[in-house]
Amino acid sequence: MALFKRSGTGQPGEWYYCLKHQKVEEGPECPAKDRLGPYQSREEAGEALRIARERNEEWRTDPRWSDERPQDDQS
DSSP states (O other), rough: OOOOOOOOOSSSTTTTTTTTTTEESSSSSSSGGGEEESSSHHHHHHTHHHHHHHHHHHHHGGGGGOOOTTOOOOO
16 A cells, blocks of 8 residues: 555646647646646636647747857856
């Protein structure tokens, strides 16, 4: 018998997108490591991959997170 029982995280009424099963889930069905969310609705969770792509693109093009050093910074 295990000393610690693993339980899902999340609450009923919270929506997630499971990367492992590629489906929308309500509440704690799969481990957090396999999910995106929580989202406020089933429809929003269904758009999780599109939302993640858009956020990644925003971060990738944000000048505050640029890996390039200014020309005058030679250190």
